[in-house]
Structures are given as structure tokens and as C-alpha cells.
Amino acid sequence: MKILVTDPVADAGIQRLRAAGHDVETAYDVEGEELLDAVADANAMVVRSGTEVTEAVFEAANDLVIVGRAGIGVDNIDIDAATDHGVIVANAPQGNVRAAAEHTVAMTFATARSIPQAHERLRDGEWAKGEFLGTEVNGKTLGIVGLGRVGQEVAKRLGNLGMNLVAFDPYISEERADQLGADLADDLADCLDRADFITVHTPLTPETENMLGAEELAQLEGGYVINCARGGIIDEPALAEAVESGTLAGAAIDVFAEEPVSPDSPLLDVDDIIVTPHLGASTEAAQENVATSIADQILSAFRGEPVMNALNAPSMDESAFPRVRPYIELADTAGKIAVQLFDDRVEEIEVSYAGDIAEEDLDLVTASALKGVFEPLEWQVNAVNAPSIAEERGIDVTESKSRSSEDFQSLVTVTVRNDDDEVSVCGTQFAGGDPRIVRIDGYRVDAIPHGHMLVAHNEDVPGVIGFIGSTLGDADVNIAAMFNARETIGGEALSVYNLDDQPSADLLQALTDDERIIDVSHISLNGAAEDDEATESAD
Missing domain, CATH: 3.40.50.720 (NAD(P)-binding Rossmann-like Domain)
Known part of the structure; x- marks a missing residue:
């Protein structure tokens, strides 16, 4: 990763970034077009009060993840523009x-x-x-x-x-x-x-x-x-x-x-x-503290961890992060599944927590759920700008918590809805870092949220599962895992399949042409691209 430092900071911070294997480039006193050229391929910026980080800077820096202010004041940074571009802005309020x-x-x-x-x-x-x-x-x-x-x-x-x-x-x-x-x-x-x-x-x-x-x-x-x-x-x-x-x-x-x-x-x-010439933070200890604090926050951002002093992104206490971390990706995944199953205009998103997880600070988890909902819609989105995207598009976001959970220690549920319809996806985290989707619209399942998934809603009659399996087999699409649930005997059922390859549009049409199948959806999650690349390499 490239880190651009545009104002002098203590060497301790720069050395910490370099020790982590990143390329740190110093370009003091650059401005105007020179600054835009310097930041074009940067993944992070470190500034003090001397650099004006304007909307033009964010427009020029498509790969920018975070801007770190080595100090407190951030009036030289356009935080609204940073949020619009999904860039974290963090400062070091304690150091000086x-x-x-x-x-x-x-x-x-x-x-x-x-x-x-x-x-x-x-x-x-x-x-x-x-x-x-x-x-x-x-x-x-x-x-x-x-x-x-x-x-x-x-x-x-x-x-x-x-x-x-x-x-x-x-x-x-x-x-x-x-x-x-x-x-x-x-x-x-x-x-x-x-x-x-x-x-x-x-x-x-x-x-x-x-x-x-x-x-x-x-x-x-x-x-x-x-x-x-x-x-x-x-x-x-x-x-x-x-x-x-x-x-x-x-x-x-x-x-x-x-x-x-x-x-x-x-x-x-x-x-x-x-x-005096702005000497308030000018002590050796203060300058070292703010430089190392910003370096640590940049490293956290690169690792996808909470940035403790983020000004435009959800954050949390460092001690709580290990307890919450598994649910960040789970909420993101539940959001992706929900919106791909919904296939309609989203007007409201509800994120619900039940069990032990409900006792935590969950702003970051909720933001990740929003990111998951918006990401398949091909908007440039992350946990930084997802809440503002919802607001801009008039989508109501609600968060609810319940300390009781019937069957699981902790549950995260993402629901997308409008006036006519809704879809809910519920997930939990098993021991050993094993995420599972355990309910889809009230149907109890035990699905692995990874790669290509096929979700079929069908009549609960003999032969349907066999038909789906043989149709996939005829198309040379292998089933890696399968989970089935039903409301009542002879009523309606829902089955979830993990697939090794992406099903074609013709394959999906062949399934839905059967009168016993109500609808079928292909879900693409993290890992799908990697699985496809591995298959291509093997071929």
C-alpha cells in the first residue's frame, strides 16, 4: 500500500508504517495539481494542518482508504466529500x-x-x-x-x-x-x-x-x-x-x-x-504520540478493522472488537443475500440483534449490513458511506436489539422491505469462526454463506429436490452442499444449495419453468470470484 505524507510528522510514525511493509512517500508543501498527481495512486494520506484535503483530492484518489490527521483539528479536510467517496477521516485527539x-x-x-x-x-x-x-x-x-x-x-x-x-x-x-x-x-x-x-x-x-x-x-x-x-x-x-x-x-x-x-x-x-506561532502541540512527546496514533489507525484501516478515532465512520472500543468482529462480515453477507433475494425497490432496511451480541456497540456491524445491501446494486459503497447513501436515497434504517434469543447465543437479522414485500435473512456465528445462515424468511436452514448459492422456493412435493439436482448435474454444475426447510408437509419449502460454479441464465430458466418451483435466485457472495478463477485455472 502507498501512504502519502504531505506535512512533516515525527519519524516514529513513518517508521511504524514502513515496518509493516508499506511504501511511505513524503511530499511536503505540495498543492494544487502537484498534490492531485501525488495522491492519485495513494491508499492513505497523513496530513497536519498545512494540507487542504478538498473534494478535488478525493476525486483524484480512487484508491484512497483513509486520511489521517496527525493532531486534533480537521477543518482543513472536507469530511463530507470524504464520506461521499467512502474514505475514512481519522485524527489523533489524545496525542497532543x-x-x-x-x-x-x-x-x-x-x-x-x-x-x-x-x-x-x-x-x-x-x-x-x-x-x-x-x-x-x-x-x-x-x-x-x-x-x-x-x-x-x-x-x-x-x-x-x-x-x-x-x-x-x-x-x-x-x-x-x-x-x-x-x-x-x-x-x-x-x-x-x-x-x-x-x-x-x-x-x-x-x-x-x-x-x-x-x-x-x-x-x-x-x-x-x-x-x-x-x-x-x-x-x-x-x-x-x-x-x-x-x-x-x-x-x-x-x-x-x-x-x-x-x-x-x-x-x-x-x-x-x-x-505564539501555533505551538500548542509542539512538544517532542506530542508529535511522536500523534504520529504513531495515526500510523496505527492507518494499519487498522488496511486490515479492515475499526479505526478508533474515525470521524465519519462507525468505531468502537478496541477491547470490544474481538467480540464483534465475526459479526461484521456476517451482517455484510446477510445484507447481500437479502437484497439479491428481494429483487425489488428497497425502501427500508432493518438490522436486528438478539442474544449476547445485542449488548455490544454495533454501529459498525449495522454499517456493514448496509454495505452488504447496497454493494450488489453496484454503488461504490463501504461502511463509511453506506449510512449516508441510505439517507441520500430516502431509505429508512432501523436498528433493534433483544437480549433473548430462542435457539442461538447470538443472531443478526437483516430485513429489506417496501410497502409490498420484504425479505429477512438471519445469521449466527458458530464456534471456531464458522458463520451460518440459519433462517431465510422464517424458513429454518443451515447454509454456508460462501461463493455461489442457489435459493429455491418450491412446493413441498416428491421429486422437486431430485429435479433440481439432476438439472444442475445436466448443466455440469456441482452441488457442494444442500439445506432444505419447509413450512408444513405438502405446503411450501425452501432449499439452499452451495454450488461450485455460477449457474447460467438458461439453467435458472429451466428450473423456474417447472410448475412445482415458485421462484429461484442465484446469490453471489465473497469467494465466488476466487472459486471461478480456480476452476478456470484447473481447466
């Missing part, structure tokens, strides 16, 4: 959390005590001791806008240094805020009214862009602003004006709306605004 939190604390003290300004004055030969009257953080209130990973680490550190904590985050629970010793503000205005210092820890989104403008900064009169999150969250001209005019006592800024920051930025002209 501690570094970003520590830099935030450092910037808080730096602006409260005017440390850089005093340093420069002394270097210029001035003993300006009387001109710098600092502010103690002890007893002051720190307003935290965004109580995510970094915000929580900042809360722990500055809370332990005697600051009172108030947080604004509509996505955090009261219980978690209490654990951190923070009061939850009703809204941003409430947080600003109560704070002496404000530190920002939100992603840059349309909702957070310029979230702190002139009006909001005026509410923090006499206070301090620290931003080590993302540029663009604070209105930079408004911040410069607020500090210059004395509305705010100071600010410390590590990130900018445009990076590298323009020499004309108003933030660079105000003495009481401390600036």
Missing part, C-alpha cells in the same frame, strides 16, 4: 491533549503577569519593575468555552491552582462538569459575565466562527482571553481593538484565522497581546 493544555496554562500566566513584555523591556536595558502590575489567578474565575478533552485538562490544572471554574458547553453533562469542579453556564453570555479569564477549546465550525466578537469581548471587561484551540473562533480585529482600548487587560493567542499569520494582522501591533 496534554501539550495543548500545558501551553494554555503557560499562556494564561504569561498574559496575567506580562512575562514576554517584561522580558523584552529588560533585554532592551530597561528595569521596568514599576510598570508591570500583574494579576494573580488564585481566586479568579476561569471561563472555559468547550469542555472537551483539552478543556477538561485545562480545568484540572488551573482548578488545582485556585481558580474558580465556569464552563459553557451544550454537549457536556452536568455530572461531568461537577466532577471537574466546574459550574455549567446557561449560555455563552452567562459564561462571559462570570469570568475573569476566558479560554477557548472548541473546533472551528460555522457555529463557532467569530463566536467571540466585539459584543462578547465587551462583556469580559477588564479580563483576559486565551485561545490555543483554532483560529477564526475569535474576531481578530475586534480582539485587537478591545485590548488596545483597554476594554480587555490582555490576550494570549496561539492560533490564527490565517496561518502563517499575515504581518499585517492587527494582533501583532498590540503590546498586551501575546502571540
Whole structure:
């Protein structure tokens, strides 16, 4: 596999990918057509904040499996376009959390005590001791806008240094805020009214862009602003004006709306605004952590395993994956069988779980079931874009769970339906990694889901199974295994055949021409192509 690295990352991550046998190519500072050419045959990309991964990149990279962001922020990656193209986007949110939190604390003290300004004055030969009257953080209130990973680490550190904590985050629970010793503000205005210092820890989104403008900064009169999150969250001209005019006592800024920051930025002209060039994650440990984290996630994607920090694909806890893994392919297979048996317009897909498996986090399994349903329809689909394909096409998707299962330890059922008809396929996993299809539309079977399968719905009368077998034999199609089920004696029956070769259209027509056979379907599953190639090689 080819992995393209377009921004500098720690060598530990690159070496981990190369040690796994992959080709790692570095192409720093490429953009435009050069970037599109470089990524054309790549299977993975590793970027930081310097590379813009646009829809054009995904259009140019047909083999791309994953884009790994060696860090937290992903506003330079078009995640919607990635999802449309079935490409995983993953970041490394834990690797630089501690570094970003520590830099935030450092910037808080730096602006409260005017440390850089005093340093420069002394270097210029001035003993300006009387001109710098600092502010103690002890007893002051720190307003935290965004109580995510970094915000929580900042809360722990500055809370332990005697600051009172108030947080604004509509996505955090009261219980978690209490654990951190923070009061939850009703809204941003409430947080600003109560704070002496404000530190920002939100992603840059349309909702957070310029979230702190002139009006909001005026509410923090006499206070301090620290931003080590993302540029663009604070209105930079408004911040410069607020500090210059004395509305705010100071600010410390590590990130900018445009990076590298323009020499004309108003933030660079105000003495009481401390600036650093996006150093929040710039520690040796942090850079190594994010590089190895992304390398591990790329390797997981290549192996078809869950990507733990995927932003646009279902994920799960690493410890749960061994329990769930066998059901991922089983759900995919059940979906393929269901849609090939259905042979009609799909309006709804239901994925049901029963037994022990129902206790797990199954988003990835459900996404795999959707992939299985859509794949025979020849859409470019995988577990990343299958949920969005369903949404785009107006197909309702439901998931249900039941902890009780009549006959099996765990069951996965995929049902496709519309207003007129439905087909259900139920599968389980036997010991030793042995998947089986155990029900089709209520008929109890014990079918091996592999290669070419023939599903026949027929009247339960003598001679039908013999007729099917002889017709297949006359066509030189060997039966590898066969399973039969019926509703009642003399009613209707369903039989499933594993075949060594694909039945021709003429063969299927010959079967359905018999009045005892209601319908017959050929199912092609994983392994069918390999079986055909093996037969051709033998010939």
C-alpha cells in the first residue's frame, strides 16, 4: 500500500508504517495539481494542518482508504466529500491533549503577569519593575468555552491552582462538569459575565466562527482571553481593538484565522497581546504520540478493522472488537443475500440483534449490513458511506436489539422491505469462526454463506429436490452442499444449495419453468470470484 505524507510528522510514525511493509512517500508543501498527481495512486494520506484535503483530492484518489490527521483539528479536510467517496477521516485527539493544555496554562500566566513584555523591556536595558502590575489567578474565575478533552485538562490544572471554574458547553453533562469542579453556564453570555479569564477549546465550525466578537469581548471587561484551540473562533480585529482600548487587560493567542499569520494582522501591533506561532502541540512527546496514533489507525484501516478515532465512520472500543468482529462480515453477507433475494425497490432496511451480541456497540456491524445491501446494486459503497447513501436515497434504517434469543447465543437479522414485500435473512456465528445462515424468511436452514448459492422456493412435493439436482448435474454444475426447510408437509419449502460454479441464465430458466418451483435466485457472495478463477485455472 502507498501512504502519502504531505506535512512533516515525527519519524516514529513513518517508521511504524514502513515496518509493516508499506511504501511511505513524503511530499511536503505540495498543492494544487502537484498534490492531485501525488495522491492519485495513494491508499492513505497523513496530513497536519498545512494540507487542504478538498473534494478535488478525493476525486483524484480512487484508491484512497483513509486520511489521517496527525493532531486534533480537521477543518482543513472536507469530511463530507470524504464520506461521499467512502474514505475514512481519522485524527489523533489524545496525542497532543496534554501539550495543548500545558501551553494554555503557560499562556494564561504569561498574559496575567506580562512575562514576554517584561522580558523584552529588560533585554532592551530597561528595569521596568514599576510598570508591570500583574494579576494573580488564585481566586479568579476561569471561563472555559468547550469542555472537551483539552478543556477538561485545562480545568484540572488551573482548578488545582485556585481558580474558580465556569464552563459553557451544550454537549457536556452536568455530572461531568461537577466532577471537574466546574459550574455549567446557561449560555455563552452567562459564561462571559462570570469570568475573569476566558479560554477557548472548541473546533472551528460555522457555529463557532467569530463566536467571540466585539459584543462578547465587551462583556469580559477588564479580563483576559486565551485561545490555543483554532483560529477564526475569535474576531481578530475586534480582539485587537478591545485590548488596545483597554476594554480587555490582555490576550494570549496561539492560533490564527490565517496561518502563517499575515504581518499585517492587527494582533501583532498590540503590546498586551501575546502571540505564539501555533505551538500548542509542539512538544517532542506530542508529535511522536500523534504520529504513531495515526500510523496505527492507518494499519487498522488496511486490515479492515475499526479505526478508533474515525470521524465519519462507525468505531468502537478496541477491547470490544474481538467480540464483534465475526459479526461484521456476517451482517455484510446477510445484507447481500437479502437484497439479491428481494429483487425489488428497497425502501427500508432493518438490522436486528438478539442474544449476547445485542449488548455490544454495533454501529459498525449495522454499517456493514448496509454495505452488504447496497454493494450488489453496484454503488461504490463501504461502511463509511453506506449510512449516508441510505439517507441520500430516502431509505429508512432501523436498528433493534433483544437480549433473548430462542435457539442461538447470538443472531443478526437483516430485513429489506417496501410497502409490498420484504425479505429477512438471519445469521449466527458458530464456534471456531464458522458463520451460518440459519433462517431465510422464517424458513429454518443451515447454509454456508460462501461463493455461489442457489435459493429455491418450491412446493413441498416428491421429486422437486431430485429435479433440481439432476438439472444442475445436466448443466455440469456441482452441488457442494444442500439445506432444505419447509413450512408444513405438502405446503411450501425452501432449499439452499452451495454450488461450485455460477449457474447460467438458461439453467435458472429451466428450473423456474417447472410448475412445482415458485421462484429461484442465484446469490453471489465473497469467494465466488476466487472459486471461478480456480476452476478456470484447473481447466
